[in-house]
Amino acid sequence: MRDYQEFIDEILVDEKTIERRVSELGAQVSQDYTGQELLVVCLLRGGMTFTADLTRFLTIPHTLDCMSLSSYGTGHYSSSGNVRVNLDLMTNIEGLNVLLVEDIVDSGRTLAHVLQMLKTREPKSLKVCVLLDKKYRREVPVEVDYVGFDVPDKYVFGYGIDIDEHYRNLRFIASADMQKYKKMD
């Protein structure tokens, strides 16, 4: 694996800014669900870091569940095509307040699909919290209730988001110069 310094384009969101924003989101979610209970659903694997940090700032009673998705057909699930559930929720969400936590939304296809699927289970409410929103890439309208940061249409990595399965543990979010990255192969 290469050092990210060799192909980094720029740091889009630094560690301190992420931490501050995640705490704000945690406070906002806690406020919005005051007096209620919440099921936080982490979408693996990218959403894991954000979920772990976000829940630290929640002051309301909540439980945690995870889902793992992929798309039928090609490898990357931002493509069109249907969504395959690799790991479904353990929790029966009927009558519960559900908050889906995702690292990034771009085309919106995966998210739209999951929302549709979960709605058939009749939760009391169903909302979405994403750390990064790549609005310019949207192909399907999806209502996102909580957004950490809007990001440009660049290849991003760090803070849970990988490039070829690496760099998830970086504490900041950066964009990659993919030409430089590919040249090194």
Place this chain on the structure above:
Amino acid sequence: MQDYTEILAEILIDEKTLQERIRELAAEISRDYQDKDLVLVCILRGGIVFLVDLMRHISVPHRLDFMAVASYGSGTRQSGGSVRLSLDLKADIRDRDVLLVEDIVDSGNTIAYVLEFLQTRQPASLKVCTLLDKPERRETPVPVDYSGFTIPNKFVFGYGLDLDEYYRNLPFVAVVDLKKYHPPSE
């Protein structure tokens, strides 16, 4: 849900001690896995918080993968019964250096099963890192290579560990006062 302060017997490991120990573990792992092909494998869901904090301090290249297990019969993973895989690893671990990251090892039954199962895929190495080790409860011997804290046989919660699914987000590990705790009614 009761506030945790109502059911808290004692804080077993405070936030600062936890974070310091996690940094030490990560440093140790980073030293041991230099020039290796490290895959951190997290067993859902308890291990998530520990994994996220641990990996932030790991300085060597690594991948991340997840497994979920359940027992046949009832929904939760229990000691004794046979274990079934509800989420398998995404990537092949053959010839890779696998480090299983767990929140707690108590009976050892689940982890022993997972180790046996992963070993059949012929990883280059297979080790275990647990935040908490409760050796008094052990029913199946498990080699624990990295252990955060050895703890007594008490009912603990917080920092990823739940009490009936709640309280995972507390930044410390605490002992529950079972006389004061009322499980949520279904």
